[in-house]
Amino acid sequence: MRTDPREAPALIVRAARIGAVLVLALLRAVTDVRGLVAGVPPAALLGDRLAWACERLGPAFIKIGQLLSTRVDIAPPAACRALARLRDHVPPLAVPVAARALPAHLAARVSGPLTPVAAGAVACVYHGRLLDGREIAVKVRRPGIARLIARDLALFRHGARLLQRLPGLRGAPLADVAGQLGEALLAQLDFLGEARALGRLRANLRDQAAVRVPGVLEEFCRPDVLVMEYVPGLESSGRGPDRKEAVVAALRAVYHMLFVDGFVHCDLHPGNLHPMPDGSVVIVDAGFSRQLTDSGRRAFAAFFYRMTRGEGAGCAEVVLSTVLGGRDGHDARGFRADMDELVRAAGGSRIGEFDLVSFAVRLFAIQRRHGFYADPQFVFPILSLIVMEGTLREACPDVEFQTEALPFVLRGLMRRGEESTDP
Amino acid sequence: MSADARSAAIDHADPLIIPGSTHHVGLAIRGELKLYFADGETLDCDDVQGMSAVRSSDEVGTTADGRPTLVVTRLMTHFHSNVTGLLIQQNPSRPNLGRLTGIAPGGPETLLPADVTFDQYLILALRGRLYVNTDPLVMEAAGITTFPPVGTTFLSKGATVFYDLADLPGGITQRDPGDAVPRLALASQSVCGSHLTHHIDMPVMDG
Numbered sequence: 001m002r003t004d005p006r007e008a009p010a011l012i013v014r015a016a017r018i019g020a021v022l023v024l025a026l027l028r029a030v031t032d033v034r035g036l037v038a039g040v041p042p043a044a045l046l047g048d049r050l051a052w053a054c055e056r057l058g059p060a061f062i063k064i065g066q067l068l069s070t071r072v073d074i075a076p077p078a079a080c081r082a083l084a085r086l087r088d089h090v091p092p093l094a095v096p097v098a099a100r101a102l103p104a105h106l107a108a109r110v111s112g113p114l115t116p117v118a119a120g121a122v123a124c125v126y127h128g129r130l131l132d133g134r135e136i137a138v139k140v141r142r143p144g145i146a147r148l149i150a151r152d153l154a155l156f157r158h159g160a161r162l163l164q165r166l167p168g169l170r171g172a173p174l175a176d177v178a179g180q181l182g183e184a185l186l187a188q189l190d191f192l193g194e195a196r197a198l199g200r201l202r203a204n205l206r207d208q209a210a211v212r213v214p215g216v217l218e219e220f221c222r223p224d225v226l227v228m229e230y231v232p233g234l235e236s237s238g239r240g241p242d243r244k245e246a247v248v249a250a251l252r253a254v255y256h257m258l259f260v261d262g263f264v265h266c267d268l269h270p271g272n273l274h275p276m277p278d279g280s281v282v283i284v285d286a287g288f289s290r291q292l293t294d295s296g297r298r299a300f301a302a303f304f305y306r307m308t309r310g311e312g313a314g315c316a317e318v319v320l321s322t323v324l325g326g327r328d329g330h331d332a333r334g335f336r337a338d339m340d341e342l343v344r345a346a347g348g349s350r351i352g353e354f355d356l357v358s359f360a361v362r363l364f365a366i367q368r369r370h371g372f373y374a375d376p377q378f379v380f381p382i383l384s385l386i387v388m389e390g391t392l393r394e395a396c397p398d399v400e401f402q403t404e405a406l407p408f409v410l411r412g413l414m415r416r417g418e419e420s421t422d423p
Numbered sequence: 424m425s426a427d428a429r430s431a432a433i434d435h436a437d438p439l440i441i442p443g444s445t446h447h448v449g450l451a452i453r454g455e456l457k458l459y460f461a462d463g464e465t466l467d468c469d470d471v472q473g474m475s476a477v478r479s480s481d482e483v484g485t486t487a488d489g490r491p492t493l494v495v496t497r498l499m500t501h502f503h504s505n506v507t508g509l510l511i512q513q514n515p516s517r518p519n520l521g522r523l524t525g526i527a528p529g530g531p532e533t534l535l536p537a538d539v540t541f542d543q544y545l546i547l548a549l550r551g552r553l554y555v556n557t558d559p560l561v562m563e564a565a566g567i568t569t570f571p572p573v574g575t576t577f578l579s580k581g582a583t584v585f586y587d588l589a590d591l592p593g594g595i596t597q598r599d600p601g602d603a604v605p606r607l608a609l610a611s612q613s614v615c616g617s618h619l620t621h622h623i624d625m626p627v628m629d630g
Binding site: 207308411413414 | 461561580583607
């Protein structure tokens with residue numbers, strides 16, 4: 001991306017501020033004697049200070065921090081846990097400002113004022129009613145936010161490339177990671193893309209009776225405005241006697257996405273997953289979704305199939321069929337042996353007994369140790385499960401996750417779809 | 424002497440009867456045999472019954488931690504579900520080998536109690552099609568105290584996928600499915616107990 005010369009002074013000022021805040025965060029992390037004496041892992045201290053920096057640097061960094069918190073494949077788990085506390089605590093856009101952002105043909109059909117129901121760094125959601133009586137949820141992107149985020153992402157990528165040249169970081173794929181995070185963040189700014197993703201999820205999950213994805217009113221959507229059916233009760237969701245039932249329904253929906261359809265909502269944190277009092281679950285905010293290739297979907301199903309059979313060697317073969325080549329000196333035999341041990345040692349078939357984060361961290365570490373790079377087609381499905389692991393552990397620790405997965409894994413293995421390269 | 428009387432005379436809890444033994448028993452399996460299809464349909468076959476035999480090697484080995492172990496072979500004729508029409512036969516091109524391993528260290532006298540596992544290669548006949556597995560259907564029982572392990576719960580490890588025989592150019596002898604897509608899967612996730620309906624011992628004839 002080429003920079004407009006007129007923006008150079010502002011970019012320099014912004015870069016200086018980002019640099020200053022990040023250096024300050026780093027200094028605070030390495031000089032936190034109290035934390036180190038208390039036995040807090042250095043990665044957790046660094047993650048905590050990084051979260052602090054993101055909060056001060058605004059929406060782009062908050063979103064990047066949130067995305068990074070799910071990437072146990074590239075960041076230490078302790079740092080990811082610290083970053084996971086990043087939430088958008090911002091006031092909603094004033095209603096008149098939001099109302100001005102609505103397309104004219106929508107504004108003309110809205111009856112009465114909008115009511116704010118949720119506010120984030122990038123967008124706010126309002127409850128409204130159409131003249132025909134339908135209740136709607138309107139998601140409005142904050143004015144100017146796309147430009148601010150694009151500017152910060154450009155600086156972020158430049159910074160990553162510079163850091164990659166420093167001794168000790170040479171060879172680290174920082175620019176690739178920055179590129180992936182930036183791509184995911186920009187996708188979340190495109191509400192037409194999110195509208196398509198919601199429509200696909202709704203169609204794919206139509207047979208899952210306990211799962212609800214709000215319908216999209218496409219005729220009113222624009223890149224900065226998303227209009228959906230309003231689902232009452234989302235604000236107070238999460239409680240009720242059937243919470244466990246609802247969360248298990250969500251788990252089945254994710255298995256369906258991963259193994260059968262290959263179209264995956266990668267961001268099912270508690271804010272996007274609403275267990276309802278009647279045991280159903282509502283899934284929202286599909287801005288971070290991924291279409292797996294058909295071969296990637298089948299490989300992930302095959303991996304899970306081999307896992308359920310305790311076949312470490314079989315798991316290794318599946319992973320080897322997906323890795324993006326090996327660097328010089330890669331060691332397939334050592335990789336197979338370590339994978340065999342990993343799968344044998346992976347105890348516990350109940351959600352509360354199986355540590356998915358630890359398993360994933362070891363899986364990715366084994367790949368790196370033996371000179372292989374994981375294919376994102378294989379990484380994103382695991383990350384999508386990790387994002388909802390906390391909810392699962394809290395709501396249904398005694399559920400047999402492999403037993404729940406089995407029907408979907410088998411269907412996935414038996415299905416051959418169109419090979420898609422659509423990201 | 425009737426077969427039942429002879430059966431009663433054998434002490435099935437005596438581990439020394441195991442090496443070199445042949446037991447032909449009628450088994451009534453109860454529990455869930457579940458079939459999964461590509462379109463999401465599942466078929467419960469909980470009335471499967473059939474004939475099975477277990478033969479054990481007369482060579483008792485020793486595991487690295489000192490426990491006695493020997494090879495066992497399961498011979499199936501057929502198992503059938505009246506309700507669903509499912510017919511299960513052994514794939515004649517592959518043996519159903521297994522292993523019995525005593526839980527305690529020692530010689531043949533500690534072969535019981537034992538853990539048993541069988542790798543089963545089958546032909547399923549259902550709705551006019553024939554299906555075979557290339558991964559073994561692994562059946563396991565832990566801590567059996569009699570042999571043959573009548574009345575013991577056997578569980579399959581996970582599920583096993585099956586291929587339409589028409590999709591495998593090598594037919595029942597094909598070991599690697601290549602690009603073939605599995606057409607159904609079989610899992611036995613609950614009790615797969617059995618009881619002895621009859622017992623025929625096979626005495627060795629001298630001379």
